[in-house]
Amino acid sequence: MKCVKIQRLLSEYLDGELCREDRRAVEQHLASCDRCERRLEELRRTVEAVADLPPETAPDGFCNDVLGRIGSGGPAQQKVSYLERWQKPMMVAAMFLVVAGVIALLPSETAHYARRGDHRNERESYRREEGPISKKARSAEAKSEETTEERTGAESLQRESMAEQSRDEEGDRGGGVGDRAAETMKSSAAAMEASDLDSARAGAEIPPDELPRQRITVEAEKPFERAVELLAFLEGEDLRRASLSVKNSESVLVDLVIEGESHFRFMERLVADYGGYEKLDNRRFGGHEQYLQAFEDKAEGKELTEPEADPPPAVHLEIQINPINR
Amino acid sequence: MTDSCDTDGKLIGRAVAGDQEAFGELVRRNKDYVYNAAVHLLGPTPEAEDVAQEVFVKACRGIDGFRGECSFSTWLYGIMLNCVRSRWRKQGRRPDVLSLEANGDEEDDGFSPEPEDTDADGPEERLLREERRDLVRRAILRLPTQFREIVILRDLQDLSYRELSAALDIPLGTVKSRLARARDALREELVPVFMDLS
Numbered sequence: 169m170k171c172v173k174i175q176r177l178l179s180e181y182l183d184g185e186l187c188r189e190d191r192r193a194v195e196q197h198l199a200s201c202d203r204c205e206r207r208l209e210e211l212r213r214t215v216e217a218v219a220d221l222p223p224e225t226a227p228d229g230f231c232n233d234v235l236g237r238i239g240s241g242g243p244a245q246q247k248v249s250y251l252e253r254w255q256k257p258m259m260v261a262a263m264f265l266v267v268a269g270v271i272a273l274l275p276s277e278t279a280h281y282a283r284r285g286d287h288r289n290e291r292e293s294y295r296r297e298e299g300p301i302s303k304k305a306r307s308a309e310a311k312s313e314e315t316t317e318e319r320t321g322a323e324s325l326q327r328e329s330m331a332e333q334s335r336d337e338e339g340d341r342g343g344g345v346g347d348r349a350a351e352t353m354k355s356s357a358a359a360m361e362a363s364d365l366d367s368a369r370a371g372a373e374i375p376p377d378e379l380p381r382q383r384i385t386v387e388a389e390k391p392f393e394r395a396v397e398l399l400a401f402l403e404g405e406d407l408r409r410a411s412l413s414v415k416n417s418e419s420v421l422v423d424l425v426i427e428g429e430s431h432f433r434f435m436e437r438l439v440a441d442y443g444g445y446e447k448l449d450n451r452r453f454g455g456h457e458q459y460l461q462a463f464e465d466k467a468e469g470k471e472l473t474e475p476e477a478d479p480p481p482a483v484h485l486e487i488q489i490n491p492i493n494r
Numbered sequence: 495m496t497d498s499c500d501t502d503g504k505l506i507g508r509a510v511a512g513d514q515e516a517f518g519e520l521v522r523r524n525k526d527y528v529y530n531a532a533v534h535l536l537g538p539t540p541e542a543e544d545v546a547q548e549v550f551v552k553a554c555r556g557i558d559g560f561r562g563e564c565s566f567s568t569w570l571y572g573i574m575l576n577c578v579r580s581r582w583r584k585q586g587r588r589p590d591v592l593s594l595e596a597n598g599d600e601e602d603d604g605f606s607p608e609p610e611d612t613d614a615d616g617p618e619e620r621l622l623r624e625e626r627r628d629l630v631r632r633a634i635l636r637l638p639t640q641f642r643e644i645v646i647l648r649d650l651q652d653l654s655y656r657e658l659s660a661a662l663d664i665p666l667g668t669v670k671s672r673l674a675r676a677r678d679a680l681r682e683e684l685v686p687v688f689m690d691l692s
Contacts, residue, residue, distance in 0.1 A: 179674035185655060207681075213688055214681040217630045218649035226529035227543065231521050234550045235514065 174204050178211050383486040391489035395420040398487065422487040502566045510558050520566070521550050527651060528570055534646045535578050537635055545581060549574045564660040571661035575643060582639055626687065633683035641676035648673055
């Protein structure tokens with residue numbers, strides 16, 4: 169193995185986490201490479217230096233302060249009711265349903281296209297459709313496939329500020345930690361390192377239509393609840409845009425623009441939830457082949473490894489959720 | 495009545511049922527390492543203590559959602575990371591907490607002083623070691639936040655790879671690659687320190 173590859177394994181080697189084969193390869197290399205041997209020693213000293221830091225202990229009165237903040241009621245009284253927790257999402261849901269109902273009553277082109285779109289998507293479980301990545305390609309597709317226009321009506325329902333609202337609610341969200349198994353250990357962070365920030369800024373300058381676009385069609389027993397769940401999952405993530413549109417009162421289109429690593433985490437969740445992921449067409453995804461390869465690996469049951477290449481600065485996702493029992 | 499021998503599981507069950515004393519015992523058992531991680535993530539600021547307290551307040555409110563899929567402490571780390579990241583976001587997405595530099599007081603970096611009675615070395619060695627630790631803390635606080643999180647949880651708090659995966663909510667493969675990059679970034683920061691102090 170080359171030095172670069174060996175050096176990538178040194179951290180795991182130090183922790184004794186390498187498989188026998190890799191460990192042997194590293195040891196063989198180290199025996200003949202002073203540079204990697206020195207790197208290992210520096211890494212070892214680094215790890216030891218952190219471990220050597222004396223532990224900070226909580227100040228006196230910490231427990232009392234915590235219990236004081238919790239209040240005299242104790243845990244049972246601190247619980248936020250299920251209804252309270254879902255009040256805001258359900259209000260948003262109700263709002264969408266009302267608008268969807270109005271649209272359904274209109275004999276408009278929008279409804280017409282929506283019906284045709286639904287017909288096309290019938291029984292297409294876990295199907296994924298690739299979208300074009302450039303305006304030019306998109307325009308060509310629009311001409312050849314009218315049904316892509318179903319988005320037109322849906323877009324009128326977009327709620328651009330959902331991500332901001334989610335962030336504002338972050339402080340009140342503690343009671344939601346662990347509400348559902350899927351959220352138990354959810355990392356809602358947008359903690360981004362400097363390079364990620366630069367990437368995100370770069371992404372922010374690209375109009376959504378020109379971002380790598382990905383379209384996924386899935387089925388759920390209750391599409392709307394599923395969509396709300398997906399949006400709740402993204403609470404606090406790096407959403408530039410999030411909208412939820414109801415189409416002919418049944419299918420739901422979730423339209424998202426996600427920045428930075430959030431995209432990676434979100435896709436992991438989708439893969440985990442739906443258990444399948446059709447092969448991706450890298451050519452149409454803006455040249456992030458290595459990034460997408462990781463998802464393909466996951467779909468094939470391989471361990472998901474974060475690709476070394478930088479992720480796309482932002483990704484435009486359209487997730488259509490059809491009812492499962494149509 | 496809370497028995498100090500009660501397992502976390504028993505205490506959690508009682509806390510879910512509304513037993514404040516049981517939850518208090520859980521706080522006592524876990525407060526130091528939560529506080530330790532918060533201080534190293536945010537720097538030795540009042541905010542770190544506030545976050546550590548907030549972790550337990552949120553844990554109390556959401557304890558009925560703890561499914562036991564990971565240890566209670568790992569679950570707390572997950573909550574703590576959410577709290578810390580929320581603070582970082584409020585700091586304008588550039589959470590380069592350099593409170594040590596901001597402190598400006600070379601004598602008092604805000605961290606607890608080393609206990610003298612446990613030190614078998616002389617004052618000069620002790621001073622050298624404390625200087626080195628100070629440089630290490632500063633280097634950690636200069637790391638990008640994702641790197642800071644994983645280095646602290648792994649090398650300071652001693653979480654296993656699986657626990658890291660649960661607390662950070664990332665796959666095992668990502669744990670490995672991110673930890674490798676984080677340690678390498680810290681190594682680059684610390685090599686000059688090692689050179690100077692060797």
